[in-house]
Amino acid sequence: MGKNLQNEGRLRPIDLARAHGLSTQAVRNYEEGGILPAADRTPHGYRAYTPLHALALRAFLALLPGHGHQVAGSILRAVNRGEADEAFRLIDASHAQLLEDRRTLQAVESAIRDLTRAPASEADAASETGSTFIGPLAVKLGIRPATLRKWENAGLVRPRRDQLTGYRVYDASDVRDARLVHQLRRGGYLLEQIAPLIDQVRAAGGLEPLEGALRDWQGRLSARARAMLTGAAELEAYLRERG
The missing domain is CATH 1.10.1660.10 (Multidrug-efflux Transporter Regulator; Chain: A; Domain 2)
Structure with a gap:
């Protein structure tokens, strides 16, 4: 399933930005910071995102209210490195x-x-x-x-x-x-x-x-507790699609 999302529906930075109320620079910063997976480039050098990137961004933004920027970013970076257990540890620490x-x-x-x-x-x-x-x-x-x-x-x-x-x-x-x-x-x-x-x-x-x-x-x-629930649901959706 993850591979299908990786290859379908190419998105521009502006598409992700508009869908989530962000600037295109913010989207690029999130990718450069490892919060989003690295994007492919078009022959002209433009970033080409996919629905999987949109899921990653959605998960990050959902995690923010409950965990804060630093922890939410660390969670996504761990997932993108393939270190799900580290992401779960960070989530456990926030709950603690x-x-x-x-x-x-x-x-x-x-x-x-x-x-x-x-x-x-x-x-x-x-x-x-x-x-x-x-x-x-x-x-x-x-x-x-x-x-x-x-x-x-x-x-x-x-x-x-x-x-x-x-x-x-x-x-x-x-x-x-x-x-x-x-x-x-x-x-x-x-x-x-x-x-x-x-x-x-x-x-x-x-x-x-x-x-x-x-x-x-x-x-x-x-409010933090409920935000953590929302963030967990969005992160699970991203993890499921990554495979």
């Missing part, structure tokens, strides 16, 4: 990341539930034994101390300074804020988007902005 993002969202939601259950005064009344320093907290979160300092400069965490040593001391409320910032950053939110949410938590003036952000995050995860 989506699952991890879902777990992160659940962790944020759990943190918010804890925040709503615990009065702000409780968090502020943490004992010295519940305090920590910048190094251990960075290790616990899996980030660099410089990242915590950046969050501090943005007003997202507010550690006090030890009077004797000058070291930053993070109490329970600071750790809570740092965890929340870390989780929201993993969800794709910018520092300037997180700042008002942290302020809302501190002021205990309502969690509606944060709840809205979580709903938006959940919606984006669901």
Whole structure:
């Protein structure tokens, strides 16, 4: 079947471009980047694509929303090299990341539930034994101390300074804020988007902005999941025709 598609219905770059809302240069770039199989040339040196190229392009564009440009391109390049197992590994990794993002969202939601259950005064009344320093907290979160300092400069965490040593001391409320910032950053939110949410938590003036952000995050995860299904179907069609 693949050989039939390879030989039937010659297509020009403009034909592929128009059918998919792209420029002819984009189509050429995709071929040069290995996302499309190498095209034959006419006697005059023009590229001659086939319906198989159209299937490859369709698969790539369908994979983009769920996997991103870099991974989608790597998947098609692996397929075109005849390395289907590598393509499947890349797809598996994307699904694993989506699952991890879902777990992160659940962790944020759990943190918010804890925040709503615990009065702000409780968090502020943490004992010295519940305090920590910048190094251990960075290790616990899996980030660099410089990242915590950046969050501090943005007003997202507010550690006090030890009077004797000058070291930053993070109490329970600071750790809570740092965890929340870390989780929201993993969800794709910018520092300037997180700042008002942290302020809302501190002021205990309502969690509606944060709840809205979580709903938006959940919606984006669901959209990615559906896009992955669509991309898988188009990739399967391309694989089937390649033979």
